[in-house]
Amino acid sequence: xxxxxxxxxxxxVFRDASNTWRWFDAVGPDVRKWEFGPNQVVSTTTAAGCTxxxxxxxxxxxxxxxxxxxxxxxxxxxxxxxxxxxxxxxFYFASPWKAYFGCKFQLVDADQQDVHLGWTIxxxxxxxxxxxxxxxxxxxxxxxxxxxxxxTSVESATAIATLANAxxxxxxxxxxxxxxxxxxxxxxxxxxxxxxxxFCDDEHLCATVTDESGATASNNLILYWAHAIQVQSS
Numbered sequence: 380x381x382x383x384x385x386x387x388x389x390x391x392v393f394r395d396a397s398n399t400w401r402w403f404d405a406v407g408p409d410v411r412k413w414e415f416g417p418n419q420v421v422s423t424t425t426a427a428g429c430t431x432x433x434x435x436x437x438x439x440x441x442x443x444x445x446x447x448x449x450x451x452x453x454x455x456x457x458x459x460x461x462x463x464x465x466x467x468x469x470f471y472f473a474s475p476w477k478a479y480f481g482c483k484f485q486l487v488d489a490d491q492q493d494v495h496l497g498w499t500i501x502x503x504x505x506x507x508x509x510x511x512x513x514x515x516x517x518x519x520x521x522x523x524x525x526x527x528x529x530x531t532s533v534e535s536a537t538a539i540a541t542l543a544n545a546x547x548x549x550x551x552x553x554x555x556x557x558x559x560x561x562x563x564x565x566x567x568x569x570x571x572x573x574x575x576x577x578f579c580d581d582e583h584l585c586a587t588v589t590d591e592s593g594a595t596a597s598n599n600l601i602l603y604w605a606h607a608i609q610v611q612s613s
Contacts, residue, residue: 382403400553400562411609412469413606413608415449424437435455435460437452452599453590460589463587478498478608481604482549482588482605483549483603483605486545486546486598486601488544493590498587501585513554526568529579530581535571547603556573559578588600
């Protein structure tokens, strides 16, 4: 892998030279970014730059893991939840502003977890239904991961993969100003145009990672890292 520096509308983006959708960092006057991982955790219920909502859940370190990880740890009852969102609604898609969301994660029981990853409206009950976002979703009762565009509670969902237990996945979303692209483990799995009626272009959004148990078990989510970046200039 080679990292290259490119100027995007007078902002500097550091990205993978081969997989150019993969952004590592960015600097400049129009850059907005968020990060969540071991370095951001302050306590079992707080993380720097984040709003953490939990019901019988905590943030716990994953020891003996290269690079570290955070376990969104559930207590063992159905509907236990940990939700992590950026402290502010940093991201906006009313203009063709390029944006990236990426994370690496692992699940305990893929068909017994409600998971949301990506950009969503501020909400404390994602599993109960949200109104707006550009994200991927795993619903209790199914191991099928879907790319969801949602605007004013009208959604368009596209199945992109069936997940397995105890398996590492790298998920990435990239908005190029015209399309939302979803990648899983480096492979393109879906592309949806922003002309889709469910493309959220009228709400400011948070970067989001959530896990809710769909069974009476500690169906935790291991998160190695997550970050989101947008250049808010075109």
